[in-house]
Amino acid sequence: MSATVIPDLTTELPLAEDGTLSRVLYRDDRLRVVGFAFAAGQELTEHTSALPVVIQVVKGRLDLVLGEEKTQATPGTWIHLPARLPHTVRATEPTVMLLTMLPAPDPAAADGPAAA
Numbered sequence: 001m002s003a004t005v006i007p008d009l010t011t012e013l014p015l016a017e018d019g020t021l022s023r024v025l026y027r028d029d030r031l032r033v034v035g036f037a038f039a040a041g042q043e044l045t046e047h048t049s050a051l052p053v054v055i056q057v058v059k060g061r062l063d064l065v066l067g068e069e070k071t072q073a074t075p076g077t078w079i080h081l082p083a084r085l086p087h088t089v090r091a092t093e094p095t096v097m098l099l100t101m102l103p104a105p106d107p108a109a110a111d112g113p114a115a116a
Contacts, residue, residue: 009058013037015094020044025098032101038062038091046088052102055079060095064088073097 004026006012013021013035020042026033038060046065055064055073062073065088066081072092073079081087083104089097 013096030103034099036097038095040093043090046086048084048086052083053081054100056098058096061092063090063092
């Protein structure tokens, strides 16, 4: 087993003047990490995910609608979305974002100890 190292995410996800780039950066049997590079004004229209996800902004600024809540995300912002929560993502400036798709919750673990 070896480590996966990406020295510079912005090199892996170059910003275009118009459009959106998405690239799978890591995948194993438990999770998947997808990098997105958005030109200013680009948007992922309302959608849901079958799995819980984490959004992290590396560069730029996003306007998000998470269910009924509107928020902004800038570098350093960390957002967890439960499965099936409707959400919209819009870049207000050139933006690089990571989306980590988490494993589906294990129903058998629901009775176990709470996570820290």
